Amino acid sequence: xxxxxxxxxxxxxxxxxxxxxxxxxxxxxxxxxxxxxxxxxxxxxxxxxxxxxxxxxxxxxxxxxxxxxxxxxxxxxxxxxxxxxxxxxxxxxxxxxxxxxxxxxxxxxxxxxxxxxxxxxxxxxxxxxxxxxxxxxxxxxxxxxxxxxxxxxxxxxxxxxxxxxxxxxxxxxxxxxxxxxxxxxxxxxxxxxxxxxxxxxxxxxxxxxxxxxxxxxxxxxxxxxxxxxxxxxxxxxxxxxxxxxxxxxxxxxxxxxxxxxxxxxxxxxxxxxxxxxxxxxxxxxxxxxxxxxxxxxxxxxxxxxxxxxxxxxxxxxxxxxxxxxxxxxxxxxxxxxxxxxxxxxxxxxxxxxxxxxxxxxxxxxxxxxxxxxxxxxxxxxxxxxxxxxxxxxxxxxxxxxxxxxxxxxxxxxxx
Amino acid sequence: xxxxxxxxxxxxxxxxxxxxxxxxxxxxxxxxxxxxxxxxxxxxxxxxxxxxxxxxxxxxxxxxxxxxxxxxxxxxxxxxxxxxxxxxxxxxxxxxxxxxxxxxxxxxxxxxxxxxxxxxxxxxxxxxxxxxxxxxxxxxxxxxxxxxxxxxxxxxxxxxxx
Numbered sequence: 001x002x003x004x005x006x007x008x009x010x011x012x013x014x015x016x017x018x019x020x021x022x023x024x025x026x027x028x029x030x031x032x033x034x035x036x037x038x039x040x041x042x043x044x045x046x047x048x049x050x051x052x053x054x055x056x057x058x059x060x061x062x063x064x065x066x067x068x069x070x071x072x073x074x075x076x077x078x079x080x081x082x083x084x085x086x087x088x089x090x091x092x093x094x095x096x097x098x099x100x101x102x103x104x105x106x107x108x109x110x111x112x113x114x115x116x117x118x119x120x121x122x123x124x125x126x127x128x129x130x131x132x133x134x135x136x137x138x139x140x141x142x143x144x145x146x147x148x149x150x151x152x153x154x155x156x157x158x159x160x161x162x163x164x165x166x167x168x169x170x171x172x173x174x175x176x177x178x179x180x181x182x183x184x185x186x187x188x189x190x191x192x193x194x195x196x197x198x199x200x201x202x203x204x205x206x207x208x209x210x211x212x213x214x215x216x217x218x219x220x221x222x223x224x225x226x227x228x229x230x231x232x233x234x235x236x237x238x239x240x241x242x243x244x245x246x247x248x249x250x251x252x253x254x255x256x257x258x259x260x261x262x263x264x265x266x267x268x269x270x271x272x273x274x275x276x277x278x279x280x281x282x283x284x285x286x287x288x289x290x291x292x293x294x295x296x297x298x299x300x301x302x303x304x305x306x307x308x309x310x311x312x313x314x315x316x317x318x319x320x321x322x323x324x325x326x327x328x329x330x331x332x333x334x335x336x337x338x339x340x341x342x343x344x345x346x347x348x349x350x351x352x353x354x355x356x357x358x359x360x361x362x363x364x365x366x367x368x369x370x371x372x373x374x375x376x377x378x379x380x381x382x383x384x385x386x387x388x389x390x391x392x393x394x395x396x397x398x399x400x401x402x403x404x405x406x407x408x409x410x411x412x413x414x415x
Numbered sequence: 416x417x418x419x420x421x422x423x424x425x426x427x428x429x430x431x432x433x434x435x436x437x438x439x440x441x442x443x444x445x446x447x448x449x450x451x452x453x454x455x456x457x458x459x460x461x462x463x464x465x466x467x468x469x470x471x472x473x474x475x476x477x478x479x480x481x482x483x484x485x486x487x488x489x490x491x492x493x494x495x496x497x498x499x500x501x502x503x504x505x506x507x508x509x510x511x512x513x514x515x516x517x518x519x520x521x522x523x524x525x526x527x528x529x530x531x532x533x534x535x536x537x538x539x540x541x542x543x544x545x546x547x548x549x550x551x552x553x554x555x556x557x558x559x560x561x562x563x564x565x566x567x568x569x570x571x572x573x574x575x576x577x
Contacts, residue, residue, distance in 0.1 A: 029431075352493035354468055355438075358549060362431050371469040378469065384491045385469050413438050414494075 012309045018394050020045040020301075031364030034399045039184050039212055039343055039390035040368050041234045044298070048238060051297035055290050062286055064263060078289055081296035082279070088299045089229065090220040091246050095278040098245040098252070099287055103211040104134040106230030106245035107178070109282065110207055111138035113255045114228075115176070121147035124173045126204075128153045128161055128190070129380050130183040133373040135209045139178060148175070155380065159186035159335040167198050174199075177206045181213035181229075185372045185386065186335030187318070187343030189217075196225040205251065211235055215392065216314055216342045218307040221246050233291060238298035242291030245282075252278050259284040302393075310393045314342050317391055321400045328407045334386050345372075345386040348407065351414045353387040359413060363406035365399075436545030437552070438494065445498035450505055451487040463490075463562030463574045465554055470496050472559055476566040481511050486563070493555050495546060500559035502539055512567055519560045526556050 018024055021043045026033050035043060055077070061070035063078045086094040100106045115138075119125065125139045129152055136150075143149055151174075153166035161179075170177070177199045182189050196206045205227035213219055215236040221229045228251070233242040247255075257264065257275055261284030266274035275281045302310065321344055325331055330349035348356055353369035360367055368388045371378045378384060389403060459476040472490035476483065486508055488500045507515045518537070525537055526546045534544045546556045565574040 352497075354470075354493035354552070354555065355495070358437070358552060359434065362434050370467065375469065384471075413434070414443065 010309065012305055012313050012393065014313070014394065014396055017305065018396075020047065021394055022046060022049070024394060028364040028366070029362050031362075032402075034363075034365040034402050036389040036391065036395065036399070036403060037366045037368050038215075038392035038395075039235070039372075039388065041240070042215060042237050042392050043394070044239070044294075045237055045301050047301050048294050048297045052239065052290055052294045055293045059293075060290075063289055064280075074289060077293050077296075078287070081292045084296045084299050085244055088219075088303065089214070089244075089246055090222055092222060093249055096246055096249050096252060098247065098279045098282045099292055100230075100243045100245050100282075101241055101288070102232040102234070102243035103209055103230045104138075104232075104243075106228075106243055107135055107207065107209065108138045109245055109258045110228050110230075110247070111142045113258050113282075114251065115139075115142040116145070117256055119143075119146050119148050119175045122173060123148040123175045124151050124169075124171070125149075126151045126153060126166065126169050126174055126177045128166070128179050129155045130159065130161070130186055130188060130374070130377050131178070131180055132184055132209065132211070133375070134211075135178050135180060135207075136376065139176075152376075155186075155188075158337055159183065159188045160337045161188070161190050161195075163191065163194065163198075166195065170199060170202050170204060174202070174204050177204055178209070179206065180209045180211075181219070182210075182216065182341050182343070183335070183377075184212045184343065184390075185345050185374050185377055185388065186337060187340040187345070187390075188335060188337040189213075189339040189341050191339075192224045192226060200225065212343070213341070215302065215310075217311040227251055233295040233298060236295075236298055237301055239291045239294040242288045242295050244295075249278065252282070257284075258282050261285045263287070305393060311341075313393060314391055317395060317397065317400070318342055318344070320397050321389065321391070321403075324400050324404050325407075328404060329411060331407065334381050334383065342391040343388065344390070345388045347383055347386055348410060349414070351410060353385045355414070356387045356407070356410050359410045360403070360406045363402065363409060365403050365406045367403075433545070433548045437549055439542050439545065441539070441542045442494060442498040445501040446494035449488075449497050449501040451501065451508075452489060453487045454489050455485065455487055459566045459569045461562050461565035461569075461574060463558050463565070465492075465496075465558055467554070468493070470555065470558060472496070472500055472562050474500075474559065474562045474566045476563070478512065478567070481513075483507050483510055483512065483515060488559060488562075492558070493552075495543075495552050495555040496558050499543055499556040502543065503559045503563060506538060506540055507563065515563070515567070519564060522560060523557060526553050 023043045059073050061074040063075040082094045082097050085097045151169045154162050199206045207228040208226045210229050210231040214231045227248050229246040234240040264276050264280050264284040332347050334345045357369035370385050455475050461474055463472045470492035475487045477485040486504045525544050528547050530548050543556050546552050561574050
């Protein structure tokens, strides 16, 4: 069952990395925790936990408000974090980084500002069959309001996007292409740069849902060429409730504001309000300062390990897991794209994924079971639900072996 | 582990007594061969849905003079939800609507009781008492019953566990 892929020479030291994640030391039902639900949320290294603790113990104050020292320190940390994020995704300008609650809010922001200004009756928004509900529903809401419609690019049975079909959907009425960088169910890595090239040639902007990508591979928004890129902090070792919307400056400048309130204004009278410059224009109200600082600590952590090394390690582990799972009687992988990252969805005979999830949990193995917020994709795959094991940099081959042994146990119960 | 839970643990060999309580042979059997798993042109029907996991069930109900003459179900779900629906149809058939309602309440109490509380016998339904050790699976076991109650009330809406 061992993979023949050899580890790169400067392979990451997974044993040392595991030491950085206190939650991984615990036992569940008397068994060592095997956490394979990283596509839902990732665990946090001590550096992130410490950053949150330090902020609340030593720096807590509102940002961009006070003249006092604490407020100055909090503001410095907050602004420095924006620069960290810029570097992390190689945006051209830190003003292109808008802090939001997560990927979902980032996409909703674009739908409710850019979308409301630019999408009209009869216009079309192109998605793919593998999108998460958070990259479907905001567009549906917009379409209902505007009398526009969604067009959906199909996937192959292996779970790869039909790029030719997507291209066929692009026309003079297409206002936006919205696509996942990495599918949260199939693990498919979509050819975003190629999609952008097709769309750009027709003057169509592209939004990328990067929720499942940023923790697993280097992301360069300028190389991708996309117009918007959204991701969540908690899926890249950071806290929940903080995320990022990247938008090209030219678009962000032109778009109407999102929410109104403090911190986002230039001047206010009862007759008229002018707005603050980018990025504050989109950040009304006291932001999630601790979340931003925690996110910066998470980004420092993953960039310290190296996204290239993380990607190489996880690809090797994913290949190992793919061949190990193939040996489980009755198991079928849903999602066998050539370019796949860190996600393994499967069905096991006619055993329902929830029953698999419960039995695995008793062995200490945490996976996700269900529709993964992708009901249209489940219908396309012809299954009501799947079981999903999703990897992160701290997972090991030994843990994959534990998963496989636990799946044998499922087979015994339901034989 | 609660020693009062049914001793029929043939479904799961070795090791984990809580898992044995959950996946008893009777439950596995009803999952494999669900009883009254069919549709009919009913006077009343209702759909149940668990948005968290996507489980769906339709309950068909024929009531005559306050008595459940026929009841059946269709849908997709986990072993617990399917077995629970199957056992429910067997246990409410021939009962009055009031009796079915009382049974639902007692069933709900049984599956949500603390893990170490004594188990009150509910006939065949007692095999589902093991669900109480798995709080996240309680909704799987109760979906069919919520849907049955919607069918009784003939509410023209999809019932949700949320």
